[in-house]
Amino acid sequence: MSSSNYFPIKPRGVVALCLAMLLTVAGPVKSEEAMALTNGTIGYVFTDLFWSIYQTPGAEECPDGFNDGPREQFTALFPHHESLTVEQTQLWQEVQTWHPNTEPDGFAFHSVEGDLSWGLNLDGKVSDEDFTHPEGTAGIDNQIYRAVGCIIGFRGPDGVEYIFQDKAIFDSIYNRLMIEITGIDDLENDTRVTVNLYRGSDRLLTDATGSTAVAGGTQRIDRRWGQSLVRQMQGRIVDSVLTTEPIEDLIIPWQNLGVPSIQLIRDARFQLDLSTTSAHGLLAGFADVDTWYYQLIRNDSTHHLSNGQISGISLYKALRLFADAYPDPESGDNTAISTALDVKMTQVFIVEPE
């Protein structure tokens, strides 16, 4: 599609023009950037959030190819399904999806075999199962990527999960997350800042397409239904990169295809490039395996899972296999799995509800 040429003047150009006129007639005013950072505080609202997936053009990280989904597995399992009942076939698969276990299912699971991954070193160690960051940092913990990286539904640019995660943030309010950084002396370097995390209660301010959030919007904190989601963490800013200390847990209100659910991330922390108009980077930690899995299958019916060739039955086994933290006190099995999410935010003014 050829690019739009209908609007000869960019909206931001209009803003700049108006500001220039104000300066002319009313003397110096606070710049747009200075307004975003007021009293040592700046807010950002999430606009993109998705599991960090390192992809090479030829999918070299998936030498065995991509995993099959429910339809392909159904065909393999029931070549003569016409003689079987629905209970013996489709519903059997549904039961397995909703009551998963770690027993082998007979299908070879294709996990990521590459060495590189986006993410953070969460435990400060370098071990065999860790990845290396494309920029060289060793010890990257991102076992979710190992599990889902060879499932096409999780890969860009058109995997079903990849597509819908953006859409839900723009289309819904239930999943409106935002951070407020306070105590800022300098947005480029500051040895100690405080980061508050809230749920907002307003739609995003967007351009006319509805697909691009613009800076300068206002979000009211959801103090009623979102109070249990409020978190606070400490951090520092070095060369405009905010790094926070991990907090015990972070609950992400997650929405996809109109179904609300949550993600539970333990030892959650941010690493974000900051500017006065946006922030982008990583949200990383250890995802609770069962919460992660049930978010997926609650949000996506078998139809949607099939769109991305996502077999919940096989994926659950992989998640449990690659889980690398928070062992169950009784069984010793790990209950959480390392992960990183790509996050993008747009500057927003955060206010208390009336």
Added chain:
Amino acid sequence: MRTFNRRRFLRGTLNGGMVSVGLPLLNLFLSDNGSAMANGLPIPQRFGTWSWGLGMSESIFVPKNTGANFDLPEEIAALAPVQEHINLYTNFHVFRDDAPNLCHHSGWVVLRSGTAPYTSENRPGETIDVSIARQIGNATRFKSLSATATGDVRDSFSYEGGNSVNQPEWSPLRFYNRLFGDDFQHPNAKTFAPDPSVLVRKSALSAVREDARKLEKSLGAEDRQRLDQYFTGLRDLENRFDLQLTKPDPREACVVAAAPSDLPAGLDADLVSKRHRMLTDLMLMAVACDQTRVFNMFYASAFSATTRPGYDKPHHTATHEEAVDDALGYQPNTSWYTRRAMEEWAYYVGALANCKEGDGTLLDNALIYANTDQSFAKVHGIDGIPMFSAGSAGGRVKTGLHIDGGGSPGCRLGYTAQKLMGVELESWGTKSNTTSSDIGEILI
């Protein structure tokens, strides 16, 4: 010498009631070139819509050239026989502003109503066919007609308001009976027998009006206003009765065929095609017989479940599940469904173009508006949703053109269509979809 015009009636009485008998459409009433009435009134203009589901494969749908004699990429190659009669509009956008991108809903609702919906149940405003029918649909038996080839009565891109969807005819046999059943007055019949029951109803209505007029004298201003609204409704009803008591003008193209046999339910592409063509033929006959001047044809729904023999995924499922073929650059099975849709669009346009009327065809005196719900359905894209028009609207619209919208609002086509059909508009649409810019390239 007595002066005649098309509105002149022979009057008489029947069973004590007045009967108006319209004069036939004699050459006397036509201009020298047969393209307009002698009194300057144009041959009745018609407005139609057509819709297909799930967009396009851009790389093989959008022509490389704009203007006349544009190339026909493989996904629209079926349009070659009707290319001279259509315009293709690409790179026109729908804008959501702060509304969500509702899968398979936002796109068509914006294009048809000018406003982005906030929920999947939300149908803001009214669709353009309704606005146009209010302008040109009052002189026919049906203000508008809708039909769907899906066999599903829920499939309609036409609504009066949020809770008032214009339900389509979904069965060829039911449609035939509705059009040409007991109430049908054949415009070319030699004799005309007004329905006595209509006379009785009109007579009763007149009596009611007379009583109401007497009552009006004793009412206050507010009640008189209410009564005036009541009278307006009565006048509409009377007009309808008048139409039924008036011998319709002869229509050269009106030939009522025998009742069709009905089709089984199902969404196999061949069956949908057969149903589409039967309903199209019936619809065009209804238009040719001047039963309506506004008509909507629905080929496939936004969640189209049309199936392809030998392929396990229905259309909508295929759009999401089928991978883009690296070598081809598109989804081959999904494209197959779109190609079938284009074949049906070509059939629809061709049927209108082959229907003789005066010295031209029905299509010469019509404007058809066609759209879909998505651009690239796999990702629920709504930027650059393709649209078509067909017909020259009485010689006022150029055809055979490919127009690149340059990212401007897709509502410009709906705005242009409404203006052409006589709807008085300063602008149309809401928020960023608002436009007062017609598509001048197509206007003569």
